[in-house]
Amino acid sequence: MLDGTTAEIRERKALRINPAKTCQPVGAMYAALGIHGCMPHSHGSQGCCAYHRSHLTRHFKEPVIATTSSFTEGASVFGGMSNLTTAMNNIFKIYDPKIIAVHTTCLSEVIGDDIPMIIKKNIADGKIPEGKYVIHANTPSFTGSHVTGFSSMVTGAIKYLAKKEEGVEKKTGKINILPGYVDASDMRELKRLAGELKVPFTMLPDTSDVLDSPQTGVYKMYPKGGTTIEEIQDMGYGKATLACGEFASKAPAIELSRSYDLPFELNRLPIGLKNTDKFVDSLRRLGGVEVPYSLTAERGRLLDFISDMAQYFSGKKVALYGDPDHVIALTEFLVEIGMIPTVVITGTPGKRFVQEVKSIVDPINPEAHIEAYSDIHKLHQIIKNKPVDLLMGNSYGKYVARAEGNIPFVRFGWPIMDRCGHRFFPSVGYRGAMYLLDKIIDQFFDKDDRENPEELVELVL
Numbered sequence: 001m002l003d004g005t006t007a008e009i010r011e012r013k014a015l016r017i018n019p020a021k022t023c024q025p026v027g028a029m030y031a032a033l034g035i036h037g038c039m040p041h042s043h044g045s046q047g048c049c050a051y052h053r054s055h056l057t058r059h060f061k062e063p064v065i066a067t068t069s070s071f072t073e074g075a076s077v078f079g080g081m082s083n084l085t086t087a088m089n090n091i092f093k094i095y096d097p098k099i100i101a102v103h104t105t106c107l108s109e110v111i112g113d114d115i116p117m118i119i120k121k122n123i124a125d126g127k128i129p130e131g132k133y134v135i136h137a138n139t140p141s142f143t144g145s146h147v148t149g150f151s152s153m154v155t156g157a158i159k160y161l162a163k164k165e166e167g168v169e170k171k172t173g174k175i176n177i178l179p180g181y182v183d184a185s186d187m188r189e190l191k192r193l194a195g196e197l198k199v200p201f202t203m204l205p206d207t208s209d210v211l212d213s214p215q216t217g218v219y220k221m222y223p224k225g226g227t228t229i230e231e232i233q234d235m236g237y238g239k240a241t242l243a244c245g246e247f248a249s250k251a252p253a254i255e256l257s258r259s260y261d262l263p264f265e266l267n268r269l270p271i272g273l274k275n276t277d278k279f280v281d282s283l284r285r286l287g288g289v290e291v292p293y294s295l296t297a298e299r300g301r302l303l304d305f306i307s308d309m310a311q312y313f314s315g316k317k318v319a320l321y322g323d324p325d326h327v328i329a330l331t332e333f334l335v336e337i338g339m340i341p342t343v344v345i346t347g348t349p350g351k352r353f354v355q356e357v358k359s360i361v362d363p364i365n366p367e368a369h370i371e372a373y374s375d376i377h378k379l380h381q382i383i384k385n386k387p388v389d390l391l392m393g394n395s396y397g398k399y400v401a402r403a404e405g406n407i408p409f410v411r412f413g414w415p416i417m418d419r420c421g422h423r424f425f426p427s428v429g430y431r432g433a434m435y436l437l438d439k440i441i442d443q444f445f446d447k448d449d450r451e452n453p454e455e456l457v458e459l460v461l
């Protein structure tokens, strides 16, 4: 399919080919699904909503609920206020959510719909039922990516819901964990780690038990998972915030700090040994607890895996792409195990990405190509000129791997639409790191078994 990709790289300014990102509302919709009893609402035309829902469903293999303002020509010309008002009325009546999370689309942003004003008017007109909530985030897709859309919706949830009333002496003692744009399985794993440490926490958002619900034979529009409205309301009374991933979690952490005077620590996503150590250590300090033996043992098992297999990782060249927080943390992990990142790109704009990755890769490979707001086509062209031993990224990379003679390819990040197990196995934490190592090493050994002459096919490694 990509056999025609040329090695000659031409400068492109106004064209992306196979962008390593998607549009902001997808992230906003995903974040909203991590609030318990929430109906994500797409303020735009039906096509946007259908695309965003199906993209999430393809990754999680789960039904994804969302409603739409269903813009037609009228709304496009006169604005979407009437559509949104009708939609809110219908949604509360028919689907009975606890909360509606509205995100905008390109069209409603170009029109300039004032969502806060529309929400306020509906509250003033008594159209929002007692005890129900409507929040919003602006997510035009001509800027940012699904990661910034996610970040905006998490920030929006805090702005609308969290509170700290004057004169109320309340302390929950909880750590607010902002997990970043990670899978439901990752959120489940982060909660497990916090549980092992016995740190009280609120995680926002939390899509575990929403997008990895068990099969019970009974469909539930609002599964049991998700951060509750009460938990979000109390975040301002927490002890501190631990934010994972600068691109997805810095903005909501700043919002909590600015509005409620909460200290925060901003770490990379806990992918790999060092980054998980930092996550555990931050929780240990912020929570004032001791690290239990169970986690020390888990860490030791990961270390054992790395040292046993070090010779197979060492010196291998790797190209990787995807969401900025994922890619930054993964780059650090790959360097940790002795691999050499040669191409590292993200589709999300942001100079910090290049600075962060450069600070990790420069000491071992100053020639590495590191680029933000780039695309998979560019990565492919670079690989054609400088072949790699391993490719890591979302499902779209399989065509690159195939076109280049089946480069060992490990699916990582979002979206993964052509495999299934990823939604159950985390990438974060010590266990997540072991799953990743297992996938990488299997790719190398499978290639050897496939391509080596018979006398070199080893039974025992």
Ligand code: SF4
Residues within 6 Å of the ligand: 023, 024, 025, 044, 047, 048, 051, 104, 105, 106, 107, 141
């Ligand atoms: S890029 Fe804009 S128009 Fe296209 S699906 Fe996303 S929000 Fe809708």
